[in-house]
Amino acid sequence: MNLNFVWLALGEALSPTTAAYALATIGLVVHFGFTGLLNFGQAGFMAVGGYAFAITTLKLDWPAPFAFLATIAAATLFALILGIPTLRLRADYLAIVTIAAAEIIRLSVKTAELTEITGGATGLNGAGRVFNELNPIPEGRYGFGVLTYTADQLWLRVFGWALVLLACLIVYLLIRSPWGRVIKGIREDEDAVRSLGKNVFAYKMQALIFGGILGGLAGALFILPRSLQPDNYGTQLTFFLYTIMLLGGATTVFGPVIGSMIFWVVLSLSDGLLSLGINSGILPLTTTQQGPIRFIIVGVALALLVVFRPQGLLGNKKEVFFNA
Amino acid sequence: MTDHSSRVRRAFAALVGLLVGFLAVFAAVAAPASAAPASSAPRAAGDVIDPNTAEESIAVWIRQTSDKAGIPGVGVTVIGDDFDQTFTTDAEGRVYVGLPGPGTYSVEVDEATIPAASGTLPDAASPREVRVAQTNKNVPANFLASTTAGGGAAAPAPDETGGSTPAPSNTDEATGAAPPSATTGGTGFWGVVATKLATGLIFGLLLALAAIGASLIFGTTGLNNFAHGELVTFGGLMAYTLASFGAPGWLGILGAIVLGGLFGLVQDTAIWRPLRRRRVGLIPLMIVSIGLALATRYVYVLFYGGDRLTLPNNPAPFLVLGPISLRFTDVFGAVIAIVVLLGVAYVMLRTKLGKAARAVADNAPLAAASGINVDRVIRFVWIGAGALAGLSGVLIAYYQALRWDTGSAILLLIFAAVTLGGLGSAFGALVGSLVLSVFMNLATLVLPENLKYAAALVVLILILLFRPQGILGRKERVG
CATH class of the missing domain: 2.60.40.1120 (Carboxypeptidase-like, regulatory domain)
Known part of the structure; x- marks a missing residue:
């Protein structure tokens, strides 16, 4: 019996994809957990960031640091366009507008007319190469057993997790600052904050931009180890991020990191166990039936979490604001 | 209440007007069908690719x-x-x-x-x-x-x-797409417009069946049901299952309605009613519906696979009116939808249950205080919504295609139609669906075909910004 999958699944905890999901979820925590904005379009922010990074590196030949700046600029712009008209809407209206905006982005970049710029339905490939030019780690193989990485793979992991930790630190400091107290106040009672003379709209917009930038950077990080596929940015990406957020704790800073690690390790483990069961004939399924099961697990987990443990693993039940 | 019923009557007039307009379109363009598309001179672009090595x-x-x-x-x-x-x-x-x-x-x-x-x-x-x-x-x-x-x-x-297209890619712009038969077009600009109008109206009727249920659920419970698309898919899949056992088409449609209603009842009894009892907030409810949608959708993949499923259908033109060529199922689907929609209108306006449902949607505590059993009304709303969505699913399966994500792909269109017509209003949902679908199809005159879904979503956003109460909705504070 080959149990390598256990190690590979544990290795998922540190993969760049896990880091990208964690980063995007930190952005979502800023939106939903701290400000109370029901943003269902985080996949749109990731798409905007990913495309900004890929287009500037591949089509305009910008070096990676400038491409990251372009990513931040694009996410800011998207947040402004989205936020100016919608931040005055009720929570569930905002949810529908953001989910629609994310779908508009995904469908627009896919059109054949834009193939020159966005690669159409096939997307863009090779943004990771430009990023690897920055790699300071000498050639060679690092790690042990099945978890051995090339210099480029190691560089990507180090960079990705450094970015996540940096984001955690900034959010941690911001939430403890006067600014953080105001946005938490907006989450609890918008009118009360308004009556104190605070410009609620401006604070909401700042939170939307900040969380959106984290989402955009996550989108860039997400495409470094793979090619950019427009269909990766569908609505279910946002739903995955919500599952991660509710798993770790929607009102915590480190919840998204723990949530993302658990999410991906559990998914890989379940995939591995299913493969094992199917190949040995224990489970009466075919290998093509294996794929859907991970989504069923996510869906059931999301529904159960929000009802039975809305505060997540790290959260405080007293701070669960959305159960009213 | 008088204001409410006059609005309802206005809506009813609008409905009748739209249906009459629908027939007028057919009559107006009854010009002789054009010849087959002329074969053009040999052209070549791109390189010939070896099919053995091509991806x-x-x-x-x-x-x-x-x-x-x-x-x-x-x-x-x-x-x-x-x-x-x-x-x-x-x-x-x-x-x-x-x-x-x-x-x-x-x-x-x-x-x-x-x-x-x-x-x-x-x-x-x-x-x-x-x-x-x-x-x-x-x-x-x-x-x-x-x-x-x-x-x-x-x-x-x-x-x-067209056979099956394997590979469960999560593309969804196929939805709301023109059916294979109704887009042969050819008599110049107005022919294309007429074809798109017909396509838009038929699809709008099918969309309305699903949207009315979603609107009633929102109206009576406040839930934005993200799993409504799965109710639609369920109907299509049930009809497919019945057809694969050799059942005739009408039995498949009936089965989709009955089983869809049952699915709605089971959902309400097993999930939504207990959650209402627990006094779970609207945002968590919405997230539960998202989880439910995700899980249900992939249970469908588990049992039916990721391929396109084809219901037995006759692709031959049944009704040719000028440039518009419709299959038997296109025409019949539209007729069934109109009959059922009129039935829904009757139930909502004339029966005790319909009045109770509207009262709960208006003001649930007041309805409860006047002796209406709110929980029972909501249960019937779920049954009705499930049955209508199931019918919508089987008709959409006949109209274009059936896949595990047929319903979820039109979910945002359902939301857009409901919002356009006015949240919580059954007639608004109908008008919204027709307007949205016709707009979407006419948009392709100037937009690439695959952007029409995006165009519909732009409409959704614009309505929420400028007239959040929708065409027929009542004004209330939304921000």
Whole structure:
């Protein structure tokens, strides 16, 4: 019996994809957990960031640091366009507008007319190469057993997790600052904050931009180890991020990191166990039936979490604001 | 209440007006059908790609209806992005076309090269849009020529409608797309407009069936049901299951309605009512519906696979009015939808249950205080919504295609239609669906086909910004 999958699944905890999901979820925590904005379009922010990074590196030949700046600029712009008209809407209206905006982005970049710029339905490939030019780690193989990485793979992991930790630190400091107290106040009672003379709209917009930038950077990080596929940015990406957020704790800073690690390790483990069961004939399924099961697990987990443990693993039940 | 009922009456008038307009469109364009598309001069763009090494390819097979023998030497033109090549069928009537990438390709048979003895293709068969997903090899594009007048009407082969497209890619712009038959167009600009109007109205009626349920659920419980698309898919899948046991079409449709209603009842009893009892907030409820949607959708994949499923359908034109060519199921689907919608209007306006439902939607505590059993009303709303969504699902399956994500792909369209008409209003949902669907189809006059779904979502956002109460909704504070 080959149990390598256990190690590979544990290795998922540190993969760049896990880091990208964690980063995007930190952005979502800023939106939903701290400000109370029901943003269902985080996949749109990731798409905007990913495309900004890929287009500037591949089509305009910008070096990676400038491409990251372009990513931040694009996410800011998207947040402004989205936020100016919608931040005055009720929570569930905002949810529908953001989910629609994310779908508009995904469908627009896919059109054949834009193939020159966005690669159409096939997307863009090779943004990771430009990023690897920055790699300071000498050639060679690092790690042990099945978890051995090339210099480029190691560089990507180090960079990705450094970015996540940096984001955690900034959010941690911001939430403890006067600014953080105001946005938490907006989450609890918008009118009360308004009556104190605070410009609620401006604070909401700042939170939307900040969380959106984290989402955009996550989108860039997400495409470094793979090619950019427009269909990766569908609505279910946002739903995955919500599952991660509710798993770790929607009102915590480190919840998204723990949530993302658990999410991906559990998914890989379940995939591995299913493969094992199917190949040995224990489970009466075919290998093509294996794929859907991970989504069923996510869906059931999301529904159960929000009802039975809305505060997540790290959260405080007293701070669960959305159960009213 | 008088204000409310006058609004309802206005809505009813609007509904009747729209249905009359629907018929007028048919009458107005009853010009003689145009000839088959003229075969153009040989063109070439892009390189010929070896189908054996290409990641994606189309397998064209042209046969005779009578003995299923392949027709050799027929010209076939395949057009896609940066790709425009003409091929000739081999001795078996087949030709394999290597493609530069996934996408939608137009496959056109040069009818002039079909020997007279083999007859002609049905009017609607060529050119045909073939959707090719990533790494899909030999996607079938089968054509049957026949000598009987009226094309393949005499012997429609089950694979005539395009066969299966394997690979569960999560593309969804196929939804709301024109059905294969209704877009042969050809009598100039107004012909195209008429075709798009007809397509838009039919799809709008089917969308309305689903949207009314979603609107009633929102109105009575405040829930934005993200799992409504799965109710729609459920109806289609049930009809498919019944058809695979050999049940006739009408039984499939009836089964979809009954089982859909049952599904709604089970959902309310097992999930939503206990959650209401727990006083779970609206945002968590919405997230529960998202989880439920995700899980249900992939349970469908588990049992039905990721491929497109085809209900037995006759692709031959049944009703040809000028440039508009409709299949039997297109016409019948629209008729069934109109009848059912009128039935819903009757229930909502004239029966005690409908009045109770509207009262709960207006003000639930007040309704409860006046002796209405709110929980019972909500249960009936779920049953009705499930049944309507199930009917919508089976009709959409006949109209375009059925897949595990057929319903979830139109979920945002349902939301857009509900919002456009006015949240919580059944008639608003109907008007919203028709307006949205017609707008979407007419938008393709100036927009690329695959952006029409995006255009509908832009409408959704604009309404929420400028008239959040919708066309027929009541004004209330939304921000």
